[in-house]
Amino acid sequence: MNLDLLIENITNPALLFFLLGIIAVYLKSDLEIPSNTSKFISLYLLFAIGFKGGQELAHSHFTMDIVWCVVFGILISIAIPIYTFFILKYNFSIENAGAIAAAYGSVSAVTFVTAVSFLEMQSITFSGHMVAVMALMEAPAIIVGVIMIQLFDKNKTTTSKLGPIIKHSFTNGSVLLIIGSLLIGFLASDKGALGIKPFTTDIFKGFLAIFLLDMGIVSGKKLGDFFKSGWFSIAFAILIPLLNGCFIAYASQLVTQDVGNRFVFAILAASASYIAVPAAMKIAVPKANPGIFLPMALAITFPFNITFGMPIYYSIIVGS
Template sequence: MKLKLEARQKRQDGQEDSTDVGSETDKSSTVVSISKVSNRANPSFLSFSKRKFSRFFACVAILSLWLFIGIKGWAAYGEYAKQHESEELKPVSKIAALQSGYPRLTISDSAGEKVVDIAPQAVVVLNNVPATIKDLRKGDAVSVELNAEKEITKITARRTAGGYVLAFDPNSITITSDYTDRSRTALTPDTKIVAGGKRIALTDITRGDCIEILADKEGRAVEVIRFEHSIIAECFDNFRKNLFKPLLLFFYMGFAIPLLKIAFDFPQTIYQGLTIYLLVSIGWHGGEELATFSGGTLKQAFVFMGIGFVTNFCLGIVAFAILRTFVKRMRQIDAATVAAYYGSDSAGTFVTCMGVLQAANIAFAAYMPVLLAIMEIPGCLVGLYLVSKLRKRGMDVKGNMPMETGYAGPANLASVEEEAAAHEIAGEGNFEMLETKFGDPHVAAAARSVVKNDKPNRDASTAELMREVFLNPGLFLLFGGIVIGFISRLQGNSVTAQDDQFFVVLFHGILCLFLLEMGMTAAKRLKDLKQCGAGLIAFGLIIPNIFATTGILIAHAFSFAVHTPFQLGTYALFAVLCGSSSYIAVPAIQRIAIPEASPTLPLAASLGLTFSYNVSLGIPIYLAVAEHILRTYPVV
């Protein structure tokens, strides 16, 4: 009995001990779980992941850089504007006509033209030198003083020639105003050279300086005024001039519509009509100008077209290499497609740049619309070339490559039975059944590609691609407009004058409506940028500047090679053709030949980023860069 009581006592003690251990274990686990919950509920700066911290630091760095550039640019522009305002004489009016027999002066100002009698003893001063009425010319800027009889008693006239220095010596100075013309002015020992309100020596002038020349009645320089300038100040000046032009205001208005969630949809039919008009109008005007070219100019234009084609093809390959190097999260098939977009050009950006140049009276070569058509093709070929290489390297049916997430093996049908079924379905001419059969559009696309490996179907596929590349609707309308404008102009101005009222005069108004729709489309694409990541966003904003500058340098090298100076507008348009990206031709090729690629990523970068950047900031920057290169290294 005693033994039983001892055993029972031991069992009870053991249960108590195990209960104590269990309770201690529960307490410790509760403490640990509470600690974990507490840590999750109270995050700190130190709990940021490395990726989040990198993104935060990158955003702060980019904002700081833009702020620094903005402050420096605004300060530089302030000095630039202040100097021009202080050194520039603001004339009251300009001479519209001059009657020296019975002295009368017709002057024009903001209120219109008016005729004023000149007093017999009137004093005339031309560029700070005494002169006579006969020394005055139409277009001279004048300010006048009147007596009680409303007759002119004093005329202070100013006749200037402004431009950029090409060459100079102690006896003369040669300048250009549009980088294609040349004007030489004689210097004398009494010529005054001024910069910033202070007198300087002739040796202080360098090639590329912006100057204004005041000459006497014999055409000799009385005073030479040098203006300080910098590329940052010129960028801000160009941006300021373009910021409130109707073209950009319509784009901004369209951009605001989706952001403000305004219930407005631009009718697709009207958009198509605007696109047709703009393409035909560009071609018409370019064809008219081509008809006036000589044989030598046409030969130069064709060589430049070939250079543009090769340039955009190479830029597309470079874009792919950059994406593979710096945007490693992007699939190779998507990188190839985005590169194809950036190896082509943008008709919308081109027509916007044309509108800006025309509004600023900046001339450009008439054959540039032909380059728009020629330089759209390389991007399509780049995409087809890169994707064909990826397929040979084992791309699967969903576009994944080896070592990429979700890779399922080379793109072929899973079994001989499925291949036979695909042939059977395709043999009945019912390709729509392929998706039903395999349950996945990507597998269906692969099945179709296998079926089309039969020679007749493969040839048909190639013919379809080539037709889409070289005979897509945009290229056809553009080339058609060029041919019609060329043939019509050869018959004389009277044949084209009436049609010019539609194709030329209305161009700016139609372009404003087009940019309204493009602003809406660009804003809608912003939501797709969430899928892009910071790398593609940086690519879409930085690469246009690099490619456009490359285009400017290539155009300038060609200008040196042919010993022919190009107009500033030609550089700007070629920069836009290199620095823009397609949103019409390449997407059509993608739907036919690259169904595995993402349809949203390329358009988000092309429309949401690059197009918006180019039309608002890019074009003024490209103009300033081209001007700086032309002044620093002029073609003489």
């Protein structure tokens, strides 16, 4: 891995604000971002990414590459929860194994947003259809996680019907917003899009920095309790995303040669959901403990990916 690339990533202002949030927690500071403000910023980031992706998609020609990218993304979100479930079920209950597997098969929209900032630092673009690929990778992993629990739950305590779970996966606020913004960006005229460019582009990095500050505070609060859960959870939360990201960084050349698209695939495969999956599992598998899979995804995997993971995946892509 290029050491200069790692240093450049770590000194990114947005990432430094994330570290400031963690430091604030350990200093017992009263620094915090109001919950309503944090929610607004997260909605703004998803809106901006979706809209810009729709604009890029409107100016690109539909090809089989787009179809293969969508298929590849869905296959990733199906394969990861299946293989990770069989690793997890020997160390956790069936319910928790399925929930963790679903989280790591699904994707993190916030990690995706941070990855976009990383690509901008490298002056690399990615195709608009990758925003749609990200949105479509949310639901399959959740469905597979629930199915695995139902198949291996000897006591049959999970009887949730898949219909409501599928509906919830696609009507989840973050998924609905990014798909809706993608469609609006696709349909909007160039003149109309130019009118809101200051909002969708110019202030994006500033809002991202504030949002990562909030993520740092949230992560810092969860780290203490999580470290008490044992070495396996920590090792899994680092090694599995690293394995997934490195493998997909290399294998993605089978469906696209675009460096930006391949990087997005890698970071999506390496990310873990801590928004959509906890909400879905609360409905489908109430016995699953969010105190396990939520800190794994947010307090360990997310920081690892945005500090060390992204430079590693990028190095693999440009070297292959």
